[in-house]
Each structure stands twice: as C-alpha cells, then as structure tokens.
Amino acid sequence: MSKNFFEINNVTFAIGGMNKVTDANIHIKNEGEIICILGPSGIGKTTILRTIAGLEKINKGQIILKDKIISSDKTHLEPEKRNIALSFQENSLFPHYTVDKNIHLGLKKNSIKDKSIDSNEIIKILNISNILNKYPHQISAGEAQRASLARSLISQPDLLLLDEPLSNVDQSFKEDIQVALKQILKKSKISTIVVTHDSYEAFYLGDKCALILNGEVKQFDDPYNVYHFPNSVEVVNFLNRGILLPAKVTGGNSLENDDLGIIKGKFIKHYPNGSNVQLLLQPEDLEHDDDSNLKLEVVDRKFRGTNFIYTLRTPSNRLIPVAVHTHHWEQHEINEKFGIKRPIELEHIVCF
Amino acid sequence: MRINFWYLSSFIISLFVIIPILTVFSSFFEQTTNYFDILKETFLFEYTFNSLILLISVLILTFLIGTSTAYLVSFYDFPLSNFFKWALILSFAVPPYIYAYSLTAFFENYGTAYTILKNLFGEANYNQHIPKFDGMLGSILSISVSLFGYVYILTRASFLYQSQSLIDLGKNLGFTNFQSFYKIILPAARPAIVAGLSLVAMETLAEFGAVDFFSINTLTTGIYNSWIAFDDLAFANQLSFFLLLFIFALFILENLSRKKAKYHFNSRGGFKQKAKLKLTDKKSFLAFLYCFFIFFISFLFPLSQMLYWTIKFPENLFDLNALDLFLNTLYLVIISSFILITFSLISNYGNRVSKNKVLNILSTLSISGYAIPGVILAVAFITFIAWMDESMIKALGLTSIKKVFIGSILGLVIVYFVRFYSLAFNGIKSGYEKINIYVDESAYLLGYSKRKTFLNIHVPILRNSLLFVGILVALEIIRELPIALILRPFNFETFATTAYISASEDLLEAAAVPSLFLILIAALFIMITSKYILRDTSE
Numbered sequence: 001m002s003k004n005f006f007e008i009n010n011v012t013f014a015i016g017g018m019n020k021v022t023d024a025n026i027h028i029k030n031e032g033e034i035i036c037i038l039g040p041s042g043i044g045k046t047t048i049l050r051t052i053a054g055l056e057k058i059n060k061g062q063i064i065l066k067d068k069i070i071s072s073d074k075t076h077l078e079p080e081k082r083n084i085a086l087s088f089q090e091n092s093l094f095p096h097y098t099v100d101k102n103i104h105l106g107l108k109k110n111s112i113k114d115k116s117i118d119s120n121e122i123i124k125i126l127n128i129s130n131i132l133n134k135y136p137h138q139i140s141a142g143e144a145q146r147a148s149l150a151r152s153l154i155s156q157p158d159l160l161l162l163d164e165p166l167s168n169v170d171q172s173f174k175e176d177i178q179v180a181l182k183q184i185l186k187k188s189k190i191s192t193i194v195v196t197h198d199s200y201e202a203f204y205l206g207d208k209c210a211l212i213l214n215g216e217v218k219q220f221d222d223p224y225n226v227y228h229f230p231n232s233v234e235v236v237n238f239l240n241r242g243i244l245l246p247a248k249v250t251g252g253n254s255l256e257n258d259d260l261g262i263i264k265g266k267f268i269k270h271y272p273n274g275s276n277v278q279l280l281l282q283p284e285d286l287e288h289d290d291d292s293n294l295k296l297e298v299v300d301r302k303f304r305g306t307n308f309i310y311t312l313r314t315p316s317n318r319l320i321p322v323a324v325h326t327h328h329w330e331q332h333e334i335n336e337k338f339g340i341k342r343p344i345e346l347e348h349i350v351c352f
Numbered sequence: 353m354r355i356n357f358w359y360l361s362s363f364i365i366s367l368f369v370i371i372p373i374l375t376v377f378s379s380f381f382e383q384t385t386n387y388f389d390i391l392k393e394t395f396l397f398e399y400t401f402n403s404l405i406l407l408i409s410v411l412i413l414t415f416l417i418g419t420s421t422a423y424l425v426s427f428y429d430f431p432l433s434n435f436f437k438w439a440l441i442l443s444f445a446v447p448p449y450i451y452a453y454s455l456t457a458f459f460e461n462y463g464t465a466y467t468i469l470k471n472l473f474g475e476a477n478y479n480q481h482i483p484k485f486d487g488m489l490g491s492i493l494s495i496s497v498s499l500f501g502y503v504y505i506l507t508r509a510s511f512l513y514q515s516q517s518l519i520d521l522g523k524n525l526g527f528t529n530f531q532s533f534y535k536i537i538l539p540a541a542r543p544a545i546v547a548g549l550s551l552v553a554m555e556t557l558a559e560f561g562a563v564d565f566f567s568i569n570t571l572t573t574g575i576y577n578s579w580i581a582f583d584d585l586a587f588a589n590q591l592s593f594f595l596l597l598f599i600f601a602l603f604i605l606e607n608l609s610r611k612k613a614k615y616h617f618n619s620r621g622g623f624k625q626k627a628k629l630k631l632t633d634k635k636s637f638l639a640f641l642y643c644f645f646i647f648f649i650s651f652l653f654p655l656s657q658m659l660y661w662t663i664k665f666p667e668n669l670f671d672l673n674a675l676d677l678f679l680n681t682l683y684l685v686i687i688s689s690f691i692l693i694t695f696s697l698i699s700n701y702g703n704r705v706s707k708n709k710v711l712n713i714l715s716t717l718s719i720s721g722y723a724i725p726g727v728i729l730a731v732a733f734i735t736f737i738a739w740m741d742e743s744m745i746k747a748l749g750l751t752s753i754k755k756v757f758i759g760s761i762l763g764l765v766i767v768y769f770v771r772f773y774s775l776a777f778n779g780i781k782s783g784y785e786k787i788n789i790y791v792d793e794s795a796y797l798l799g800y801s802k803r804k805t806f807l808n809i810h811v812p813i814l815r816n817s818l819l820f821v822g823i824l825v826a827l828e829i830i831r832e833l834p835i836a837l838i839l840r841p842f843n844f845e846t847f848a849t850t851a852y853i854s855a856s857e858d859l860l861e862a863a864a865v866p867s868l869f870l871i872l873i874a875a876l877f878i879m880i881t882s883k884y885i886l887r888d889t890s891e
Contacts, residue, residue, distance in 0.1 A: 055793055079796040086797050092790035096812045105798055148794075155798060 004064075005031045005191055006159060011061030011071075013047045020044025023061070024217045026210050028159075032189035034182070036206030036223075038199055040238065043212050045195040046089070049161045052193065053086040054079035065159060085157035089164040091144040093136040099147045100132040106155030117188050119154045125180040126150050127173070141168040146177070153184060160185070160192040166201065178204055199239055203227060211235055229268055230280070233352050242282035243320060244352065249275045255349065259314035260294070265346030277351035283309055283323035289341035290330065296320070296340060298332050312338055358802060362702025362711055365695050369718035369773045372732035375739075376592045376724075395569060400594070403557060403570040406491060410556045411549055413496035418503025418548060419541075421646055423533060426511035429628040430636040436643040437508075438882040443650035444501045445874035447831040449561025450851060450867040451494040454654035455485045456565075457661065457860050464657060487566055494562040497650045499555055503548035510544030511537065529629075546605065553602045557595060558725030560834040561848075565855055571595040575727050576834065579734075589735060592728040599724065655871055661864035668865045672850070677866060681846045681873075684836075685826040687761070688768045692825055693818055695769070696776035700784050701806050704792070719774035726771055730838040733767050734758055764839045771835060772828055776821050783817025784810075820884045827877045830870060847873075 006028040013021040021044040028035055037045050050056045052063060054070065054077060062072035065084070070077040085106070093102045107119060123129050126146040131139050139147070145168045152160055165181070166174050182205055185192050196202050202209050203223035211219045211226060213234045219226055230236045236244065247255040247263065249271045254264045257279065271277055288310075296312035299319065307323045310332065314320060322340070332338050424430070425437045446454075458464045461479045469478045485493055514537060522532035538545075563570050569577075571591055579588040631639055662669055703715055737757045744750050757763040787810065795805040811818075833848045840849060847870040854863035 053793075053797055055796070079793070080799045080801055082797075083799075084797065086793070088790045088794065090788065090790050092788060092794040094791060094794070094809055094813070095787075096809075151794075151798075 004029050005033070005066065007062075007064040008052075009062050009064070011051070011058055011063060013044055013051050013056070013058065015044070015047045015050075015056060020047045020215065021212055021217070022215055024048070026217060026220055028191050028193075031191050032186065033207045034185055034192045034194060034205055036202035036209045037193060037195045037212060038202040038209050039197065039212035041197060044215070045197075045212060046163055048212075049086060049163050049193065049195055052159070053084050053161055054082050055086075083157050084159045084161060085152035085155045086161040087145075087149045087152040087163060087165055089145075089167055091136060091141065092148055093144055093151075095136050098133055098135055099128065099139065102136070103132075103147060103151045103154055106151045106153075117154060117156050117184075119150075122150050122153050122184060125184065126177065142170060142173075145169060149181075153188075153190070156188070157190065160190050162192060162194045164196055165194065181205070211238065213238055228348065229350055233278070236280055236352075242280050242285075243318070244278040245281055245318060245320070247277055247279040247351070249273055249277060253349075255279060255351075259296075259316050259318065260340070260344055261342070263344045263346060263349070265349040267349045267351070269351065271351060280350040280352070281320060283321040285346050286320070286322045286344065287341040288322060288324045289339045292339035292341050294340045294342050295337040298334050298336050298338050300334065301332070310338060312340075356706075356802075358698070358702040359706040359708065359711065362699045362706065363714065365699045366711070366714040366718040369770050370714070371736060372729050372767075372770050373717070373724065375732040375736045376589050376596060376728060395574065399569050399571050399574045399591070402488070402568055403572075403595075403598075405488065406495070406563070406568070406570060407553055407556050409492040410496045410499065411553060413492065414500040414503050414552045415545065415549060417496065417500040417646060419507050419538065419545060421500075421643055422504050422508035422511055423537070424639050424643060426508050427537075427629060428639055429630045430639040432640060433628075433643070436647060438879075439647050439651070440504055440643070441501050441882060442647070442875055442878055443498060444827070445871050445878055446498055446651060446654045447561065447833070447848070447870070448491075448494040448498040448559055449565055449833060449855070450658070450871065451498050451654050452490060452562040452565045453851070453855050453860055453863050453867060454657040455490050455494060457657050457864070458653070459483060459485050464660060488568055490566045491563050491568050495556055495559055499552045500650070502551040502555075503545060506544040506548035507541055510541040514540055550602045550605050554599055554722075557599055557602075558727070560725070560727055561852060572725055572727050575725075575731060576838075579731050579838075588731045592725075592731065595728065596724065651875075655868075658864045658868040658871060661861050662868050665861045665864070668862045671862070672865045674865070674869060677845060677847050677850060677869070680844055681830055684761070684764065684768070684846065685829050688765050688772070688829055689822045689825045691765060691769055692772055692776040693780070693821055696773065696780045696821070697811070697814070697818070699777060700780050701810065704784060705802060715777070719777050722771070722774035724771070726767075726832060726835040727838070729767050729771050730835045733763065733770070733839070737763070758839065759841050761841060761844070764836065764841075767835050767839055768829060768832070771832075772825050775824055775828065779821035779824060780814065780817055783814045787813055816884075820881060823877050823881045827874055827881075830874050830877070
C-alpha cells in the first residue's frame, strides 16, 4: 500500500513517440495538497497532465492514485474511469451548451460527494454569473477559461489538473482569482496539480513545486526552498532571480569576491577552505547604503511597484541585481554611483 | 493499437467503398471479346480525342465564366450584385443533359427560336440563320454552363479572403484594376481556381447524359456502350482504367491545390474585410449585364424553355405520373442520405478516435470515389457482383443472388453510397475539424464513454453539417443519371431517367416535364444550402 495519496514513480512521459520528461518522481502526500509544475514552454508540462488524466499512455514507471495503479506499462485506466478532471488551457467547453449547462455537466456525474463544493459559490468567485446563459462562442477566452475551471471544480474529482489555469485571465483580476482558487481548493480538499510557467503563481498556489528542466524533474520541494535553495545552476537560471558570482571560500562562514570583498553568512552546504565556488546572489541579498564606500555603477533601473531593481556593474564588469524599496528617498540614475552596505552579511549562502 | 468498435467500423466502411475501384484495376488484365481489337483499331483514338477536346474546351470556358463572375461579385458593387452572388450557383440545378435538351429545343429547326422569330416578324425561312448548337459544340456549352459554378464558388471564396493590403499594394504600385486582377488577385487565387477546375475536369470526364444526347463518343459513353451494346464488361472496365488514370492525375492535382488553398482560407490575423468598389453608370450597367447574361443562359434559359414546353404540351404533364417519380426520387434520397450520413459519421469518428495510419490511408483512398464516373462505378459494381455470385455458386452451390443487387433499390443505394461517400465524408469531416479535440477529452474526463461522447456531444454539434450534407447528397441523387439508368429496378423511374428516356426517343417535349420538376426541386435545395455554400466567414 502506498503511503502517498498520489504518486508518479519513475515515469517517462512521452508524446507522439518522443520522450519529453524521463524518470519523473512526484507525489502528493495528503489529500487536498496542491502541487505546481513549473518549467519553460514546450518542456512537457502539459504532457504530464494529459498522461495523468489518461489521455496519453506510458511505457515506463507507474502512476498511482488512492492506492490504485492507473497507469503503467501494463495498465491503462480509461480517462472516463479515473475521476480526474483536467482544465485545459484552450477552450474546451461544449459549443452547443450554454456556459451554465457546461458547468453543471460536471455536477451531474458526481451528485453524491462529500466534498463541500457549492456551485453557486464557485460561479460567484470566478465572476462568471453574467455569462451563464451565453454560448461558448459568445464569451472571451478568459471567461471560457474560468468557466472551464468552474466545470472542473464542480465535478469534484479525486485529482484536479489545471493547465495554465489563469493564462488568459486579465492581470487585474488574476491575483484575486488565485486567492479565491486556493481557498476553494483548500476548503474542499481537492488535490490539485497546477501547470504554470509563472513562478510567482507556482510559489503562491503550490504546497510543493516541481521544476521541469531539460527533460527531467530538477527539483521537487516546497516553494521557499525552490526559491532560496535552488539545487542546480539550471534552476537558478530558470527562476532568473539572481546571478552567480565567482568567489573563494575563506572560512566556515565566509567567502570573498574580488569586487564585493568579504561576504559572511551560513553555508547551506560545506565547502573546504580555499575552494573556488559560484555564489548565488539574489536581488534582496545586498542592501543599499548611500554612505558606503563600496560604490558600483548603475546600468539599469526597473520599477517593480514595491521596489526598484537596480542593475549594477562591478569593476570586473559583472552585472548584479539589487532591490531597493520604492520609498527610498533618493533614486539613482543610470551612470551614477550606488553604495552597497558593508559588511555584506547573507541569511544563507548558496554556492555551486 | 487496440481494435475497438470504432476502428473496426471505420475500417470496414472504407474498405467497402474501395472495392469497386479495386475491381476496375483488377479487370484491366482480363480477357475481352474481339470488340476490343476492333475498337482499338478504330474508335479508341476517337474516344480519347473527343474526351480531350471536350475537357480542354470546358476547362477554358468554365475558367473564363467562373473567375470573371466571381471577380465582379466579390470586388464590385453594382445593381443586383448581392442577388447574383447566390443566383449564379443556381446553374447547378440544371444538369448538362437537361441543358443539352434546352439548347436543342431552342435552336433546332422549327424550335423555340424559330417560333419567337415567326411571332415577332411573321413567317420566313429563319432556320438557316439560326445557329445550331449540337454535337461537340453543344456538349461543350452544356457542360460548361452547368459546371462553371465549381470555379465560381471556390474562386469567390478565395477572393473573399484575399487581404485588402494586397489589393492596396497594387494601387500603390500604380496598377489599373485590370492589372491588379491578373497580376495580384488571380495568381493569389490560383490554388482555389485549380481546385475548381479539377472538379470541373472530373465531372466532364464523367459526363454521360449530354455527350450521349449529342452522340459524341467519349471514353464514358464508350464504357456504357461496350457494356450495353456488346455486353463486354471486361472491356468496359479496361476503358474505365484508361479514364481512371486521367482522373487520378486530376484527383492528385486537386488535392495538392486544396492543401495550398487551405493556407489561404485560414488566414486570420490581419484579415480586413474588403470594401466593395461601387461601380457607376456604364461600368455598373455592363457588370450587371454580364452577370445577368450568365445567370440567364445558365439558369433562366433552360428553366423557361422547359416551362414553355410544359405549358405548350400540357398533355405531357398529365401523362407523367409526377407524384410517383417524386416519391421514387424521395425514397432514394432518404434511404441514401440516411445511410451515407450514418456511415460517414461513424467512419469520421472512428478516424478521430483511432488516429491510425492504416485507417487514414484507407479513408483517403475511399474518398476518391467522387472522382470515379457513375458509369464506371455501376459497371464495376456489376462486375464485382457477377464475380462474387459465380464464386459463391461454385464454392457453396448456392443459388444466384445477382437479382438481389442488380436491378434493385439495394444495388442502387450501394453504388450511390460509393459514389457520394466522399461528399458525405468530407462534409462531415469539415464539421468535425471545427470541433476542438479538447471537447472530446473534456467529455471523457467528465466520465462520458466514447459512444456517449459521439451521441451526446458530437452529433448535436454537427447537426448543421449533417443537414448540409443531407441536402448536398439529395441534390446529387436528384440530378444523377447513369447509375440510376444502369441499376434501377424494372419500372422504377426518377425524374432524371424519365427525362433521359424521353429525350433518347426524340421526344424532347415529353422530357421537358420531368426536367422542369428536376430543375425546380434542385433549385429549391440549392437555395436552402446557399448560405452554407457561400459562407462568408472562415468557419
């Protein structure tokens, strides 16, 4: 008997005879958890969802849901018998039914369920009450996506698969829906796998994140760890939230970089003294200080609402991102000098 | 690959449709009577030559009429231009053989033209001044006027989707309207024009009624005659083989151009609806006159000629048991449409869910049936049944079952099925192509089985396509002549066969009444479907 609610064990996901993701291991420990699959476009994220739903077969490994093998090289439970819902990225509403009928088709199938799903509440939260009587061709792509999401939720599946569920939803509306969606999923204890290429969406929704890069699951961990403790250079590059600087380990809690000098902090992994490493420096690691004597040249400044991200050039011509709160009274223009607070102390030191 | 109900059904249906084609090919190597040697020395050249002359002339005429009318109604606004847009396709209501009857009736000695002149200017010897449209010229005219609609419809659709910027570019380069037409508009519509012309070519090579009426010996009439007159099925099949080679070349050409044409129709981004240019005064009148002339000669002329004769010889109307003919036609239409739609639906769905290469190839082959002349199909069907009958009697000692299939409604419906399968299959396929595959997958994930998805989701979504296909099939069956002529049961007539029999007995006046009914019913069907045929969006 499996100790997890859902398991993907050593599965190779393929489509059209081409392997997309090999030897993947992902699991949902308890019912009601949300997993986010994160990765660049075309890497095979959708293939993973389609395979879990039973729309594609596998030749290697096994997929287990509630102690039952639903896919393996020998077994293939038909999609209609899995009680897994998949909300497609594209419009998948039935064109001959109104939105209302489309949504409630999910309900009919599972009329006796213990999960506390209220279809009216979902319709209200997803803001689709005004399009219920319309046909799919009369609504926008974002509305169709929300209607499709509603249909999947109302069907109260054992496992809900969401493929880029909010990709067509307006930015202004996106965060509200993310919050509402998470509330519904948690309240109704629907185990969910969300595919997205938006790391912020994954970090917010997911109890755990699986990063798919170069045809394999590079990291499967909780969002905090994925962000702060990426386990490979590929993950750092994909998240694009920092740079790697060459440094030399100078002690049990310090290292030295030619441009920034001594950097102190707690190593998350042991490196022998004198080792040459690549130090991960994220925008929030360095602090700004106008009075510091460590000055770097500003090459770019991005306004990000709550903060500015300055890109600074070091004497050895490397570019470092530094976040500064928007309310900092003095803004620095391009080509100006920008002070970095010393001594540099990091919460944790991640090196490769 | 798992063999399921849908895969198996699709496989069997496609295979069934391919059998007559295979029969023709296998018969090529069979022994024939001496007739073949005689014919090879004498008539084979004539058959081929006539077929070629007919083909080339019809292609030129349909190209000229089809593209010019499509150009005028697509780019210009002139009196009744919106009416002509759909009225021009009414020409489909008049099959070439009925057009041939009308031409003869009007221009023959002491025919309608003579009567008109006599009534207007008094008695005189007009006959020598009235041109005669018979023989090859009559055949070419009859077929061209009846078939230019293929070029018109496809070219017009292509013109509609030509980008406004392309035309603006022409203006920018200082082209006149005519220069823009032949340097930009026409080349851009080339795939559509080729597709239209290929359809015309296949229909021309398959044409039987008109060429037979004008006594022009072509490969098609040769096949019919070698079977009827010399009872030589093998030779009929060998002639069919020659004709099929021609037709397959055209079929491939048509398919290739259609693929290219797809790019054209699917252009979405950047498409800007063209504003039609308003013609004024003389130009407007000329455009109107030209379209009216084509509409008149292609539809009003044969219609009025048949109407005139029906009124002039009312006894034919009373002699004809129109209700019986109507019911017979209706009977054939209902049974054939029902079977065609049901099996095409199943086959399409089988292809959709199986995604199997073998099935795909088989389906592609099976839809080549529309390229095969009715005469060939009917003869191939008889060949196959004769072979099967003989084999069964030999092997199992059973009694002959020929009569069950030949000269029976069953046989007729089977051959109609093979002949019009591609029409139904493609019609439903184009409907299916608009159903996103995610719709199917969503249904499965909501717990729907394949059968339930088919019945509860697909069939309701496809209902408009099914109606359209049903009407198209009906239209074809109403107009169809050679298959009905060869395979119909004794004493079972349709409007088409009645008209043909009267005309072949030189009783053109009597042919007028069934022809008139046929035109009116066909026109009604065309009017119902015109909005689908001329759809203005990329759907």
